[in-house]
Amino acid sequence: LQIIRPAYKSSAVRSDQYPQGNIPEIAFLGRSNVGKSSLINSLCQHRGLARVSGAPGKTQTINYFQVLLQEKREEEETRRQLYFVDLPGYGYARTGGRNRQLWSHFIGEYITSSPNLHLLFLLVDLRHPDLPIDREAYTWLADNEVPLQIIATKADKLKKNERVRNLAQIQKLFPTAFPPIAYSSLKQEGRNDVLHTIYEAVTD
Ligand code: GDP
Numbered sequence: 001l002q003i004i005r006p007a008y009k010s011s012a013v014r015s016d017q018y019p020q021g022n023i024p025e026i027a028f029l030g031r032s033n034v035g036k037s038s039l040i041n042s043l044c045q046h047r048g049l050a051r052v053s054g055a056p057g058k059t060q061t062i063n064y065f066q067v068l069l070q071e072k073r074e075e076e077e078t079r080r081q082l083y084f085v086d087l088p089g090y091g092y093a094r095t096g097g098r099n100r101q102l103w104s105h106f107i108g109e110y111i112t113s114s115p116n117l118h119l120l121f122l123l124v125d126l127r128h129p130d131l132p133i134d135r136e137a138y139t140w141l142a143d144n145e146v147p148l149q150i151i152a153t154k155a156d157k158l159k160k161n162e163r164v165r166n167l168a169q170i171q172k173l174f175p176t177a178f179p180p181i182a183y184s185s186l187k188q189e190g191r192n193d194v195l196h197t198i199y200e201a202v203t204d
Pocket of ligand 1: 185
């Protein structure tokens with residue numbers, strides 16, 4: 001499996017700005033700075049596609065990237081068109097009191113109303129398996145029955161034993177149909193697992 005020909009398609013903050021048609025969508029969501037842009041770039045093997053930033057909380061639109069998922073099996077080659085949907089990072093500069101909210105309303109609107117959403121990757125930093133804001137996001141997604149896969153990011157930053165322990169903790173705190181995938185954008189680790197998960201989500 002391979003992702004080929006990635007390209008920015010469009011941005012949206014309202015449902016009438018979502019792309020027309022029925023191309024399957026795979027969404028990416030996580031705390032600001034969790035490594036979401038790096039993950040998207042690493043899946044697409046394209047450095048500058050999603051913007052990697054040291055200053056979190058910048059992207060405030062839903063960004064669509066068109067990609068082709070290419071499968072080669074012996075002589076046969078099939079290509080499926082998909083959208084990768086980069087959702088704004090949450091948990092940055094949260095306001096307190098009455099205005100306190102998990103994320104902008106348009107993120108929730110996209111997740112609950114997009115007809116083409118096949119799978120949402122929720123990214124959790126493998127070094128920080130139990131942040132309240134991630135658990136809050138998970139609870140919201142689970143309550144809304146969103147098809148979910150957890151990706152544990154920055155796996156290269158942990159020693160073997162911490163890694164095993166934290167992955168087990170994530171699996172326990174964020175139960176989903178399939179276990180969390182440990183990912184390193186730096187080392188391209190976990191890439192095949194993620195591509196297979198995408199394949200399974202769009203072929204049924
Ligand atoms: P985003 O805000 O969620 O899109 O996060 P970014 O992709 O911009 O990454 C935030 C920071 O973490 C950047 O400095 C990245 O270089 C770093 N980072 C992201 N993924 C990894 C990873 O797998 N390994 C390491 N070591 N650093 C990473």
